[in-house]
Each structure stands twice: as C-alpha cells, then as structure tokens.
Amino acid sequence: MATLVQEKVRQAVSILEEKHIDLWMTFVRETSAVLDPILPVIYGATLTWHSALIITRRGETIAILGNLETETARRTGAYQEIIGYDKSIQTELVRVLQRLNPNQIAVNSSPNDPTADGLTHGMYQQLEGYLAQTPFIERLVSAEGVISALRGRKTPSEIARIRAAVDATEQIYRQTFEYLQPGMTEKQVAQFMHAGIREKGLAEAWDYENCPAVNSGPYSVVGHAGPTDILLERGHLVHFDFGVKQEEYCSDIQRMLYLLKAGEISAPAPVQHAFQTVVDAIQAALKAMRPGLVGAEIDNIARSTVTNAGYPEYMYGTGHGLGRAAHDGGAMLGPHWEKYGNQPDLLLEPGQVYTLEPGVAVPGYGYVGLEEDVLVTETGAELLSAGQKELVLK
Amino acid sequence: MATLVQEKVRQAVSILEEKHIDLWMTFVRETSAVLDPILPVIYGATLTWHSALIITRRGETIAILGNLETETARRTGAYQEIIGYDKSIQTELVRVLQRLNPNQIAVNSSPNDPTADGLTHGMYQQLEGYLAQTPFIERLVSAEGVISALRGRKTPSEIARIRAAVDATEQIYRQTFEYLQPGMTEKQVAQFMHAGIREKGLAEAWDYENCPAVNSGPYSVVGHAGPTDILLERGHLVHFDFGVKQEEYCSDIQRMLYLLKAGEISAPAPVQHAFQTVVDAIQAALKAMRPGLVGAEIDNIARSTVTNAGYPEYMYGTGHGLGRAAHDGGAMLGPHWEKYGNQPDLLLEPGQVYTLEPGVAVPGYGYVGLEEDVLVTETGAELLSAGQKELVLK
Numbered sequence: 001m002a003t004l005v006q007e008k009v010r011q012a013v014s015i016l017e018e019k020h021i022d023l024w025m026t027f028v029r030e031t032s033a034v035l036d037p038i039l040p041v042i043y044g045a046t047l048t049w050h051s052a053l054i055i056t057r058r059g060e061t062i063a064i065l066g067n068l069e070t071e072t073a074r075r076t077g078a079y080q081e082i083i084g085y086d087k088s089i090q091t092e093l094v095r096v097l098q099r100l101n102p103n104q105i106a107v108n109s110s111p112n113d114p115t116a117d118g119l120t121h122g123m124y125q126q127l128e129g130y131l132a133q134t135p136f137i138e139r140l141v142s143a144e145g146v147i148s149a150l151r152g153r154k155t156p157s158e159i160a161r162i163r164a165a166v167d168a169t170e171q172i173y174r175q176t177f178e179y180l181q182p183g184m185t186e187k188q189v190a191q192f193m194h195a196g197i198r199e200k201g202l203a204e205a206w207d208y209e210n211c212p213a214v215n216s217g218p219y220s221v222v223g224h225a226g227p228t229d230i231l232l233e234r235g236h237l238v239h240f241d242f243g244v245k246q247e248e249y250c251s252d253i254q255r256m257l258y259l260l261k262a263g264e265i266s267a268p269a270p271v272q273h274a275f276q277t278v279v280d281a282i283q284a285a286l287k288a289m290r291p292g293l294v295g296a297e298i299d300n301i302a303r304s305t306v307t308n309a310g311y312p313e314y315m316y317g318t319g320h321g322l323g324r325a326a327h328d329g330g331a332m333l334g335p336h337w338e339k340y341g342n343q344p345d346l347l348l349e350p351g352q353v354y355t356l357e358p359g360v361a362v363p364g365y366g367y368v369g370l371e372e373d374v375l376v377t378e379t380g381a382e383l384l385s386a387g388q389k390e391l392v393l394k
Numbered sequence: 395m396a397t398l399v400q401e402k403v404r405q406a407v408s409i410l411e412e413k414h415i416d417l418w419m420t421f422v423r424e425t426s427a428v429l430d431p432i433l434p435v436i437y438g439a440t441l442t443w444h445s446a447l448i449i450t451r452r453g454e455t456i457a458i459l460g461n462l463e464t465e466t467a468r469r470t471g472a473y474q475e476i477i478g479y480d481k482s483i484q485t486e487l488v489r490v491l492q493r494l495n496p497n498q499i500a501v502n503s504s505p506n507d508p509t510a511d512g513l514t515h516g517m518y519q520q521l522e523g524y525l526a527q528t529p530f531i532e533r534l535v536s537a538e539g540v541i542s543a544l545r546g547r548k549t550p551s552e553i554a555r556i557r558a559a560v561d562a563t564e565q566i567y568r569q570t571f572e573y574l575q576p577g578m579t580e581k582q583v584a585q586f587m588h589a590g591i592r593e594k595g596l597a598e599a600w601d602y603e604n605c606p607a608v609n610s611g612p613y614s615v616v617g618h619a620g621p622t623d624i625l626l627e628r629g630h631l632v633h634f635d636f637g638v639k640q641e642e643y644c645s646d647i648q649r650m651l652y653l654l655k656a657g658e659i660s661a662p663a664p665v666q667h668a669f670q671t672v673v674d675a676i677q678a679a680l681k682a683m684r685p686g687l688v689g690a691e692i693d694n695i696a697r698s699t700v701t702n703a704g705y706p707e708y709m710y711g712t713g714h715g716l717g718r719a720a721h722d723g724g725a726m727l728g729p730h731w732e733k734y735g736n737q738p739d740l741l742l743e744p745g746q747v748y749t750l751e752p753g754v755a756v757p758g759y760g761y762v763g764l765e766e767d768v769l770v771t772e773t774g775a776e777l778l779s780a781g782q783k784e785l786v787l788k
Contacts, residue, residue, distance in 0.1 A: 029508055029733075030508035030509075030721055032600055032601075032719050032720060032721055033431045033508045033509045033511075033719050033721065033722075034428070034429070034430070034431055034508060034511060034512055035428070035429065036428070037427045037428055045601055045603065045604070045618075046600060046601050046604075046618070048618060048721065049733050050733055066733075067617070067709060068616075068617030068618050068709075068710060069617060069618045069619070070617075071615040071617055071619035072604070072617075072618055072619045072620070075619070075620075086709045086731070087731040087732055087733060088731065088732035088733055089733065090732065109514065109515040109516045109519075110516045111516045111517075111519050111520045111523075112516075114423055114424035114427045114428060114516075115424070115427045116516075117427075117428060117514040117515070117516035117517065118428055118514065119514060119515050119516075120503065120511040120512065120513060120514055120515065121503040121511070121513050121514065121515045121517075121518040122503045122504045122505045122506075122508075122510075122511035122513075123505075123511065123515075124515040124518075125503075125505050126505045129505075206426055206440060207426075207439055207440050209439065210439070210440075210466070221465040222462075223461070223462030223463060223464075223465060223466075224439075224440070224442060224462050224463045224466055225463070225465035225466045225469070226466070226469075315461060315462075315480045316462060325426050325427050326426060327424055327426060327427065327442065328427075337480070337481040337482065338481055338482035338484065339423075339443050339444055339460075339481060339482055339483065
C-alpha cells in the first residue's frame with residue numbers, strides 16, 4: 001500500500017500537468033530550524049543540508065541531498081532518483097536541471113499563501129546564485145497554485161485522518177461539558193481538556209497554551225489567548241475553541257455552553273438570538289458551499305447573515321482550510337482584506353476541508369462563536385463535525 | 395523573576411548596541427505553518443496574521459499584530475508597546491518606522507545561517523511592497539549577526555536547561571547499555587530509548603524516527619537514518635546518536651559500545667585504535683576551544699587528528715551549535731565547504747554550546763563516532779556531557 005507521502009507525490013505529478021508547470025522544486029536546508037510546511041507532505045523527514053526535491057510533470061521524482069541523508073530519502077519510496085553530495089549542492093542541481101530543461105521551475109514562494117511560502121529569502125538568494133550563469137534563473141515561478149491544490153485536495157486517507165481528529169475532539173467536548181461546574185476557573189477546564197488529549201495519545205492542534213481557548217463571561221478576552229483564572233459563573237456564556245492533531249491531521253472546533261442562573265430553564269433572549277444567528281450563518285454558508293465558488297462568496301453569505309441580524313461584523317475571516325495545520329491550504333473564506341492576499345479569490349474544490357466560524361459578542365453574557373469543520377464534495381459540502389444547533393445548558 | 399523570553403529580549407537590546415544596528419524586526423505570519431526559529435526565543439507563542447516584533451538599540455520593544463492576538467502579546471511581558479490591527483499591517487508598520495526612523499532595519503534573512511533565515515521570500519517581497527514609498531526600503535540589512543549572538547550566547551538559565559537535557563540523555567544511555575543484548579535488533583534498542591524519553595516526560599531532540607540512530611556492525615548505514623532490523627551481534631561496534639529536548643532545550647550525544655566475542659576481554663586492536671583516535675580528536679579540539687578562535691580552526695584540529703592517524707577525513711563538520719534546536723546558532727566547527735557559507739569563520743564566544751563529533755569507520759566492525767556537548771567559557775571550554783573515554787564493553 002502506498003504511504004501518504006507516496007500518494008501525495010503522485011498527486012503532485014497530476015497537478016503539475018493540470019497547471020502546465022514542467023518542474024516543481026522544494027529547496028530547503030536545516031528543516032529542524034525552518035520547516036517548509038510542504039516537506040511533511042512530500043517527504044516526511046527532516047533535511048539538514050541544502051536539499052532539492054524535484055517533481056516533474058512527466059513524473060520524474062528526484063531528491064538531491066547530503067550524502068548522510070540519502071538512505072532516509074531512499075526509505076520514503078517516493079523518489080526514483082536519489083543523488084548525494086558532500087560539499088555543495090550546486091553542481092548536481094544544475095546538472096539535473098540541464099538534463100530536464102524545464103520551461104518553468106516552480107518554487108515555494110508566495111506572498112498570498114503562507115503554506116506555499118516555505119522558501120526563505122536567504123535560500124532564494126542562494127538559489128539565484130547557483131543558477132546565475134544558467135537560463136533557469138529566468139524560469140522561476142511561484143508554486144502557490146501547485147501547493148494550494150496539493151494541500152487542499154485531500155486524498156481519502158487524509159480525509160479519514162481529519163474525521164478521526166474531529167471525532168476525538170467531539171468526545172473530549174462531551175466529557176468536558178459533563179465535567180465542568182460553575183466555580184471552576186477557565187484554566188481548570190482547560191487542564192481537563194489537556195488531560196483528555198494526553199489520554200488519547202494525541203497532541204493539541206495549535207499552541208498548547210491557547211488550545212483550548214476557554215472564555216467565560218463578558219470579561220474574558222476572546223481571540224488567540226489562553227485560558228485565565230476567570231471563574232465560570234452562572235449567567236455566563238462559556239466559549240471554547242479547541243482542536244487535536246491525530247496522525248498529523250487536525251480538527252478545529254468551537255462550541256458554546258450557557259450556565260443557567262437559578263430559576264432559568266433556558267438562556268436569556270439576547271443570548272439565544274445571538275446563538276441562533278451564528279447557527280444560521282453557518283448553515284447558510286454550508287448550504288452555499290460547492291466547487292466553483294470562491295472563498296469571498298462564502299464569507300459574504302455568513303457575514304451578511306450576522307450583520308443583517310443587527311450585529312457588527314466579526315473582524316476575521318469566516319473560515320480557513322484545515323488539514324495538517326489548523327490553518328491549512330485552499331481558499332480563504334474571508335473578505336478582501338489586504339492581509340489575506342488573493343486567498344479569498346481562490347476556488348472551492350472537491351476534497352478541500354474548511355472551517356466555518358462566525359461569531360457575535362453578547363454584552364453582559366460573553367461571546368458566541370461556533371466553528372464547524374466542512375468537507376467540500378463534488379456537488380456541495382458536508383459537515384465533518386457534529387454541527388451544534390442547541391446551546392449546551394448546565 | 396524574568397521569563398526566558400523577557401531575558402532574551404533584553405539581551406537583544408545590548409547586542410543591537412554592540413553591533414551598531416538601530417532596529418531589528420522579526421516579520422512573520424501564520425507561524426503554525428512556517429515558524430521563524432527566533433520566535434520561540436523572543437516571543438513564545440504563535441502569530442497568525444502579519445506581525446512585526448520590533449526591538450531597538452535604544453531599548454524600545456514594540457509588537458504590531460492582529461487584534462485577536464494583542465492579549466497574548468501583552469502576556470509575554472516582553473513588549474512595552476502593543477499595536478493591533480484588523481485588515482492590513484502596513485499603516486501601523488510604516489507609522490512606527492517613521493517614528494523611530496532607524497538607520498538600519500535588520501531582518502531575519504541570511505544565506506549563511508539557517509537559524510537567522512526565518513523570513514520567507516514571499517514575506518520579504520511583501521515587506522518590500524509595504525516600504526516601497528519610504529526611505530526604509532534602502533535600510534534593510536541582515537540580522538544574522540544579531541541572531542547568531544542572541545542564540546549563541548546562552549544565559550545561565552538556558553545553560554541550566556541544556557545541562558538538564560544532557561543529564562537525562564546520559565541516564566537513558568546508561569539504562570540502554572544495561573538493557574541491550576546481542577540478538578536484539580537496532581529497532582528494539584531504539585524502542586527502549588523512546589520509552590525512556592516518554593517515562594521522563596521529554597521529547598526527542600530531532601525526528602522521532604532517527605532519534606536515536608542505532609548502528610550495529612559494518613553494514614548499518616550511518617547518517618541521519620533510523621534504526622533497522624539489523625541484529626546486534628558479538629563482534630559488532632554499536633554506535634548511538636541520541637538527544638532529548640527538555641524544557642525546549644536539546645542535548646545531542648553519540649556513544650559507542652562493543653559486543654565482545656567469546657574469549658575476547660577487550661575490543662580488537664583496529665577498533666581500539668579508531669576509538670582512541672576519535673577520543674583524541676575530541677580532546678584536542680576541546681583543549682583548543684576558547685573565545686576568539688573561529689569554527690574552522692577547531693574543525694581543523696579534530697579533523698587533522700583523524701587524518702594524521704591514517705584515517706580518511708569524515709565528510710561532515712566536527713561540530714555545530716546546540717540549544718533550542720539540535721543544530722543551533724553560533725559558529726560552524728567545520729571546514730570551508732560551500733554548504734556551510736561563512737559559518738566556519740564565526741568566532742567562538744563565551745556562553746555558546748557546541749557539539750564535537752568526529753568519526754571513523756572500522757571495516758568489518760562498524761562505525762566509531764562520539765559526540766560530546768561543550769560550553770565555551772571566558773577562558774576555554776568545558777564538557778557538559780560525560781566525555782566517553784572508554785568503549786563500553788558487553
């Protein structure tokens with residue numbers, strides 16, 4: 001059976017054909033210091049000295065790397081030709097390019113997509129130096145389209161891993177909702193969730209300190225900040241943002257709970273209205289999602305659901321790609337803000353996985369944010385996560 | 395008490411003064427995808443949207459970052475001024491630079507030093523775009539000298555962490571030497587060492603698959619490749635390369651064992667000669683190490699000890715910096731091979747930690763490689779690791 005690395009390298013060949021790019025080169029060194037995020041996808045081990053992983057439209061797969069690492073390259077089973085060197089990569093690199101004579105050399109540099117931007121500026125300058133006396137210096141192009149497709153279009157085994165991560169996350173959520181009590185601190189609840197991760201032998205999907213985020217009540221700062229000593233109190237909305245990494249693939253899910261005050265049998269009207277609005281925004285976006293639309297269109301559907309209900313717009317994108325990283329390749333389901341580059345203009349494609357995560361603040365109660373994980377299919381989209389439609393009450 | 399991040403940010407200010415650089419800017423985004431290796435040193439959390447961490451020679455510390463992450467920045471306690479934005483960093487970034495008006499803006503780009511090369515090419519291009527209409531575009535310089543000094547010159551608390559990692563590693567080695575028996579596979583031995591790491595709640599210093607490396611006998615491929623099903627047999631040299639990460643700091647140690655054949659009470663003469671040569675090479679380098687020498691000088695001392703003893707030179711550098719990563723900042727104790735850039739010409743400085751790891755193959759028996767971890771002091775250098783001088787016999 002093909003490993004995931006072998007599967008993705010083969011997929012890359014067909015993407016190069018589709019994008020009319022002759023050659024894609026991942027050029028890295030000391031990946032224990034700076035890791036090109038595509039390396040785990042197409043190689044699966046660290047590389048120490050200057051290394052070039054070359055994949056061509058014709059199906060050639062070539063690794064040029066330090067002699068002490070050729071054995072590891074061989075063991076990946078993903079590269080037909082493995083070339084070692086001792087002192088400098090330049091000679092072998094230029095020789096291989098001359099032999100293949102590609103019209104385009106796609107390199108991992110992108111102002112738009114961080115997951116396609118693993119080539120450092122120093123390495124780019126070195127590459128320019130190595131190729132200075134060759135025609136190839138004029139043939140460098142960005143691999144962003146190749147990488148976005150390769151990361152975005154998940155194979156069945158990648159989707160299976162994400163599903164497993166989502167399931168584990170929902171389990172830990174259920175246990176947490178049973179466990180938590182008014183009077184606990186945000187930190188205590190987070191500790192319980194960390195223990196749940198350890199018990200399953202998994203890892204956090206992002207920073208340990210901020211995963212989970214737990215926000216209780218109106219004074220807890222929402223965003224990428226960790227839980228605090230703020231107490232869970234009756235009358236508080238409790239907001240969670242949490243994900244796990246299982247077999248290298250992530251989930252990213254937000255959930256909501258309300259702590260009933262004495263005498264209450266449901267959440268107060270403003271809380272319910274905000275919650276319903278966020279649910280509606282997610283459902284509207286989910287129903288609209290299908291291959292051929294662009295990210296900004298989906299963002300606009302969720303965003304306008306929130307603003308049409310009378311709330312201010314949330315100051316972040318509605319959703320992002322999900323996969324090996326909690327923020328992974330594919331389109332940005334976001335507005336045309338400068339910081340998102342061209343990502344809101346990218347197309348939805350079958351096999352992509354996205355989050356949907358609109359949010360609304362409810363003064364006096366806290367923050368309502370839900371986040372679901374969604375798979376784009378050939379004809380639409382389906383939820384991978386449970387799709388919270390009722391506030392958890394406790 | 396100051397945290398390590400606060401300690402290192404303060405140290406950075408004094409290094410900027412020493413290097414006559416007005417301003418150092420770490421410019422990053424989506425660090426869960428591409429992590430600038432200096433970020434854990436001067437910040438300690440991930441950053442999602444375009445973010446600039448600015449430290450000046452005059453002692454200003456400014457973080458410009460997405461509004462959802464300002465709270466985390468505040469909690470680091472290392473940045474006096476925290477500026478949030480929603481849609482684009484450009485306005486605030488240019489405003490801050492105009493206010494400070496630095497003559498040099500050092501950015502994390504270096505063809506030479508991978509740990510100082512965390513700025514991606516795509517981000518460099520974006521920065522050029524943001525600064526295009528300003529005089530600052532002409533003032534960008536490489537931060538490699540700043541980062542090399544900051545990573546290289548360990549504070550007492552950093553050294554304490556490396557010592558702890560070294561001690562844990564030596565403990566696991568002792569347990570492993572007791573445990574292993576002829577007839578076990580390399581993989582079985584590695585499994586025992588992994589369990590030792592788990593038991594202590596630590597992590598591998600590098601790739602799980604290749605940490606430890608275990609090489610038994612003459613047919614095991616030495617280098618950055620993981621253990622295999624090759625059996626440990628009497629008459630084999632068994633070579634280990636292993637390190638742990640404890641509180642974010644690493645060890646990196648190689649050890650040697652010989653499995654006595656029936657009737658043998660010591661290793662055969664060629665094994666002993668090779669082992670003694672490697673010990674001598676390490677001792678000669680260790681005695682020579684002191685502030686003011688450059689990396690290539692130390693490499694040459696160890697390398698010529700090996701070649702003078704009649705062995706071929708090893709095709710890698712004698713040693714490298716050690717710290718947060720198994721291959722960390724400071725000089726390269728290596729020859730002037732192109733792949734090392736200017737790193738062999740850098741100075742040894744007090745507080746740096748290096749490995750020393752010469753090696754020799756012994757046909758018919760296996761590979762002899764030892765690796766010690768060494769602290770550069772004001773007047774010389776001292777071993778952090780035990781300094782293996784006798785082959786472990788079993």
